[in-house]
Amino acid sequence: RALDDLVRSGKVRYIGCSNYPAWRLGQALAASERLGISRYDSVQPRYNLLYREIETELLPLCRNEGLGVIVYNPIAGGFLSGKYKKGDDPWEGSRFQLGTAGKRYQQRYWDDAYFDAVQLLREGLDGRGQAMASVAIAWVLAQPGITAAIVGASSAEQLEPALDAPDLELDDELLELCDNVWLGLPRRSVIEGYR
Template identity: 40%
Template sequence: METRNLGASGMKVSALAYGNWITHGSQVAEDGAIACVRQALDEGITTFDTADVYANTAAETVLGKALAGERREGLEVFTKVYWPTGPRAHNDMGLSRKHILESIDGSLRRLGTDYVDLYQAHRFDHGTPLEETMVAFADVVRSGKALYIGVSEWRAEEIRAAAEWAKELRIPLVSNQPQYSMLWRVIESEVVPACRELGLGQVVWSPIAQGVLTGKYRVGQAPPEGSRATDEKGGADDISRWMRDEVLERVALLQPIADDLGLSMAQLAVAWVLQNDNVSSAIIGASRPEQVTENVKAAGITLEESTMRAIDDAVGPVVTDDPALTKSPQR
């Protein structure tokens, strides 16, 4: 497994991270979820990403069980704070000092660890002064409960403002976690240049566009049984924006490109995001261990410029790249 530095920091992460956004604690039974984590470890993945909101805290618990007994120093465990958990009372959401300091303790308890390697602000909080948020994060770091700080789905100007506070407070703000794939490129024009300048790396999610870039969905055909597009617990809603005929027609044009390289469509999609030199790690998820085995083969692959151009020609008309689409809820 290839490793990369997380932004400009000295910590190395596996080029592929394992994430449990909409699977563990909800769509996949606990035994199956743990089997996927064990397979990720066997394949050389050392970086694991979760969040307190995933399955309303259950995903953190499952991940903690799956990693129990592993050498802690050999893992990089990431989690996040912002979205509501528990009964959704008025202080159960956001980036207030109260919510951050209470949430980190809950996450550590569920994960079964004394610290997380990266604690991330899951969205920007328009209802809390940024100073309050960053001072709270500084206290989390100084207490030893997190080693590094990151953000997720923040706009370039928000990241710049946070970086100023991080510099003043002398805490390591090292990463951003955005959605990024061949089809969703909203970070390229503003967020990536800002992060390069500031020393933040991208830990990207949904590199296969929630399964659409696997090629399993075809125009005029019903989604395969058991696929995300048939999941009534939320998966079908998440993937619906990609299920338009014009998108599926363009995705189908990627098949011969993958075939020529001896790759699956999923491997091509993951390899594509890893070509961006600001990407520190790409998060993959799985409902079955064999999916992990397939996706890890994308690590270390170099795509030629001609291949990158062919991909752009195939999907260009349906690419989303408006930076304004990176936004947080107004509260």
């Protein structure tokens, strides 16, 4: 009821949740309806070319219920920028070395299958003049039901691919490449990453 009180008092306009699996979000929406209180207007899940598990249940639920989907991690912590190479260790100061979060990023992506997927994307983009990070963000934004993507950057230079992404044209060949990047990866648990 605390969130409902904030909405009714005019202190917030919309409420959302982060890292809810579809079943948990469905429960919350049903409870809001049953109790006659404000419901979630948006959800914030992880989503990128390497992690698409939300497509099976969460995205269809959000489209059906009219919820905004504001995804985070669209370039997989920089992994989809192509700057990390197979066989190398993550360098000091990178997202993959930042304490507990760094360990989580390594568990998610620092694996030969993921390096191979990034290499496939790199080779497919060769000669196209498109930055990997821009393509990764543009692909996320082009998916049905995605409202926006949260992009982090530690420099103005890192922000450039995000600024280029909305204007990037994704032709059929590029969309097929993006699908192939994911199809070669092992499937992960739908609840991985949820808290």
